[in-house]
Amino acid sequence: xxxxxxxxxxxxxxxxxxxxISYDHKVIGKQFLWYGxxxxxxxxxxxxxxxxxxxxxxxAFPILGHFLFPETNGVVPPDVYAMxxxxxxxxxxxxxxxxxxxxxxxxxCIPLMIGARDMVFPTLNMLSFHFAVLxxxxxxxxxxxxxxxxxxxxTSYPTLSTLVGSPGIGQTLWTLxxxxxxxxxxMGAINYITTIIVLRAPGMGYFDMPLTxxxxxxxxxxxxxxxxxxxxxxxxxxxxxxxxTQFFLAGAAATNGVGDPVLFQHVFWxxxxxxxxxxxxxxxxxxxxxxxxxxxxxxxxxKATALAMTSITILSTLVYGHHMFTTQMSPLLTQSFMTLTxxxxxxxxxxxxxxxxxxxxxSIRFTSPMLFSLGVVFVFGLGGLTGLYxxxxxxxxxxxxxxxxxxxxxxxxxxxxLLGGFAAIYFWMPKMFGVMMNETWAKIHFWGTMLGxxxxxxxxxxxxxxxxxxxxxxxxxxEFLEKTIPIxxxxxxxxxxxxxSQIIFVISFIYAVFFEKEKAGDNPxxxxxxxxxxxxxxxxxxxxxxxxxxxxxxxxxxPSLTGDRDFQYQTEELVQA
Amino acid sequence: MSNEFTADTLNGTIKEQYVSNISMxxxxxxxxxxxxTMFLGYALYRLTSExxxxxxxxxxxxxxxxxxxxxxxxxxxxxxxYERSYAKSDAQSSWLWATSAFGTLFLVSQLMLWSxxxxxxxxxxxxxxGSIIYAFTWVHSAHILMGLGALAWLGLRIKRKKAILMTVKxxxxxxxxxxxxxxxxxxxxxxx
Ligand SMILES: [Cu+2]
Numbered sequence: 001x002x003x004x005x006x007x008x009x010x011x012x013x014x015x016x017x018x019x020x021i022s023y024d025h026k027v028i029g030k031q032f033l034w035y036g037x038x039x040x041x042x043x044x045x046x047x048x049x050x051x052x053x054x055x056x057x058x059x060a061f062p063i064l065g066h067f068l069f070p071e072t073n074g075v076v077p078p079d080v081y082a083m084x085x086x087x088x089x090x091x092x093x094x095x096x097x098x099x100x101x102x103x104x105x106x107x108x109c110i111p112l113m114i115g116a117r118d119m120v121f122p123t124l125n126m127l128s129f130h131f132a133v134l135x136x137x138x139x140x141x142x143x144x145x146x147x148x149x150x151x152x153x154x155t156s157y158p159t160l161s162t163l164v165g166s167p168g169i170g171q172t173l174w175t176l177x178x179x180x181x182x183x184x185x186x187m188g189a190i191n192y193i194t195t196i197i198v199l200r201a202p203g204m205g206y207f208d209m210p211l212t213x214x215x216x217x218x219x220x221x222x223x224x225x226x227x228x229x230x231x232x233x234x235x236x237x238x239x240x241x242x243x244x245t246q247f248f249l250a251g252a253a254a255t256n257g258v259g260d261p262v263l264f265q266h267v268f269w270x271x272x273x274x275x276x277x278x279x280x281x282x283x284x285x286x287x288x289x290x291x292x293x294x295x296x297x298x299x300x301x302x303k304a305t306a307l308a309m310t311s312i313t314i315l316s317t318l319v320y321g322h323h324m325f326t327t328q329m330s331p332l333l334t335q336s337f338m339t340l341t342x343x344x345x346x347x348x349x350x351x352x353x354x355x356x357x358x359x360x361x362x363s364i365r366f367t368s369p370m371l372f373s374l375g376v377v378f379v380f381g382l383g384g385l386t387g388l389y390x391x392x393x394x395x396x397x398x399x400x401x402x403x404x405x406x407x408x409x410x411x412x413x414x415x416x417x418l419l420g421g422f423a424a425i426y427f428w429m430p431k432m433f434g435v436m437m438n439e440t441w442a443k444i445h446f447w448g449t450m451l452g453x454x455x456x457x458x459x460x461x462x463x464x465x466x467x468x469x470x471x472x473x474x475x476x477x478x479e480f481l482e483k484t485i486p487i488x489x490x491x492x493x494x495x496x497x498x499x500x501s502q503i504i505f506v507i508s509f510i511y512a513v514f515f516e517k518e519k520a521g522d523n524p525x526x527x528x529x530x531x532x533x534x535x536x537x538x539x540x541x542x543x544x545x546x547x548x549x550x551x552x553x554x555x556x557x558x559p560s561l562t563g564d565r566d567f568q569y570q571t572e573e574l575v576q577a
Numbered sequence: 578m579s580n581e582f583t584a585d586t587l588n589g590t591i592k593e594q595y596v597s598n599i600s601m602x603x604x605x606x607x608x609x610x611x612x613x614t615m616f617l618g619y620a621l622y623r624l625t626s627e628x629x630x631x632x633x634x635x636x637x638x639x640x641x642x643x644x645x646x647x648x649x650x651x652x653x654x655x656x657x658x659y660e661r662s663y664a665k666s667d668a669q670s671s672w673l674w675a676t677s678a679f680g681t682l683f684l685v686s687q688l689m690l691w692s693x694x695x696x697x698x699x700x701x702x703x704x705x706x707g708s709i710i711y712a713f714t715w716v717h718s719a720h721i722l723m724g725l726g727a728l729a730w731l732g733l734r735i736k737r738k739k740a741i742l743m744t745v746k747x748x749x750x751x752x753x754x755x756x757x758x759x760x761x762x763x764x765x766x767x768x769x
Contacts, residue, residue: 190603190607224603229610232614239708239711239712245701246708247705
């Protein structure tokens with residue numbers, strides 16, 4: 001495969017060429033990591049404001065409240081509440097999880113794990129980050145416009161998002177920001193797909209790639225296909241808002257010649273359901289690898305896991321209708337979408353069983369990446385199972401737009417993806433920054449996060465089942481929801497625990513990156529994938545000599561191994577009995 | 578983009594073509610999905626409407642769209658000629674100039690289309706019919722601008738002797754793609 005040399009840029013020397021306009025995939029990965037952590041912080045603060053309002057309606061938000069909302073004596077006003085849940089969702093999905101899992105670890109891991117010196121298009125890679133920054137600036141600018149930021153929910157359904165529902169410029173900026181981010185992610189996706197196809201080290205077949213790379217690759221494919229769909233929807237929405245076209249204005253085309261708001265929902269979810277898998281696939285891949293690495297066993301059915309992920313990728317393109325059961329869809333369609341949705345359970349069950357098979361009878365090392373990976377197994381199980389109730393028409397009609405939905409997608413997206421992201425940060429920290437993060441604090445971070453998130457998201461499903469609607473400013477004006485105030489208060493305490501645990505993480509992370517003196521070893525976790533064959537942190541252009549791959553990524557605990565190692569590097573010939 | 582490689586060995590050149598080819602296919606898939614989504618929306622509006630154009634609006638007269646079609650076809654043909662001459666390592670840059678000139682003319686014909694539509698009282702805000710005609714032509718013209726940029730970039734690369742046949746072919750693929758999109762637009766929006 002790799003029969004040619006990549007062009008090398010000289011090692012950068014100035015601050016700007018090193019950290020701002022860098023062609024180096026490792027630096028771009030770090031840029032995305034900081035960007036994502038910033039997004040997590042902003043989105044998290046918004047979540048706390050939302051939770052405060054739901055637990056203590058009409059009470060001033062402590063400390064910051066009087067500064068942020070002087071007109072209402074520190075109470076979050078209703079219009080701001082709508083902006084908060086809109087921006088919280090948007091930021092967490094597109095500006096926190098996406099940059100951490102796909103931007104940071106996609107960039108960092110792909111070349112290192114396939115034995116390449118860099119991405120195939122470094123310039124495109126750099127541009128992709130700069131577009132992402134531009135997009136975040138556009139989005140946040142909305143907060144400072146006269147009528148405030150977008151407030152139509154992260155799904156931005158018309159007519160909430162047309163000029164009728166949101167007259168302010170904030171919604172236009174939101175739409176533009178998502179479009180620009182789509183361009184950025186599509187550039188990244190083109191780069192990832194091509195890199196994985198052409199730059200795998202000699203000897204590395206597709207099934208010799210770590211499952212992390214599989215996850216990132218499938219994600220990139222979905223991104224390249226479906227982000228333009230959302231892009232088209234955003235373009236039409238921008239036209240509606242600024243040039244007076246009437247695509248999403250309510251009304252029937254035949255009788256009064258104007259558009260159809262439900263069309264946006266179709267376009268949004270044709271993109272939106274694959275987006276769920278865009279977010280989760282990298283985490284799945286990483287967790288599949290980590291479980292094997294820390295159970296000191298080969299990944300159980302690694303090939304089947306890769307194929308199951310592939311079939312989920314394909315199936316995920318055919319099920320979007322399950323988000324729209326309540327839009328007067330024909331029963332024939334709802335039944336078909338329901339059946340297709342249920343079909344996804346089959347490959348999901350296969351790789352879930354493979355995860356359990358991997359840790360079964362393993363000699364498990366409970367390191368921080370392993371704890372977080374086991375956390376993913378647990379929360380993803382819960383999130384996946386509750387999805388069945390929403391994919392079933394009969395139950396969905398009751399649960400639609402309640403907090404049950406919120407709890408479900410936070411279990412799958414917030415909990416699973418975030419825990420997967422943390423596992424990745426702890427795991428690749430030595431290769432990224434050359435230091436280890438403190439294990440004790442990592443474990444406190446894990447248990448705090450795990451406790452907090454389960455209180456929050458399980459509580460959400462409970463109040464949702466009781467009928468609490470997801471976007472009400474003060475649901476307790478309804479008598480039947482008054483009784484949920486105590487649970488809502490509990491949820492908020494859970495959110496505070498979760499938030500406090502993230503402060504531990506941020507301090508520990510910043511300490512490790514800037515102040516930690518003790519250098520990490522080249523292979524502290526004792527695993528055999530290619531990135532661990534080179535020094536920590538990974539040097540300029542990674543590999544002195546392009547490695548030749550001779551075995552798979554999960555060769556651990558082979559009984560025929562002699563010597564003091566229980567694993568072998570991918571560059572070593574497989575030991576036979 | 579393929580400049581990130583030094584292609585000094587035969588192997589290297591083959592590989593480089595392979596790289597630019599794969600990435601171009603992925604890029605075109607992305608662009609196809611963008612336009613496909615818009616066509617999907619159009620199909621839905623059209624199928625759910627009893628009459629088309631709706632609301633007793635008048636169809637657009639075909640003169641200018643036909644002119645645009647002829648111009649864009651000529652530009653595609655001239656690029657084919659350029660590609661052929663390049664492959665025979667006898668690159669005739671006049672064909673490249675012709676492609677760009679026809680591309681620019683196409684944009685002019687679109688401007689004329691917009692002003693004639695406005696003169697006849699059809700605006701972007703005139704219901705879904707106007708919205709569709711304007712939005713499709715806007716988005717397509719924006720891509721033609723990008724295509725012209727790609728042609729200029731290609732010209733520069735060839736001048737600096739940095740292009741390979743695959744670079745020429747890839748720019749061609751993008752240019753022909755825009756021609757095909759226009760043809761589908763012409764048939765579905767203007768002709769029927
Ligand atoms: Cu879905």
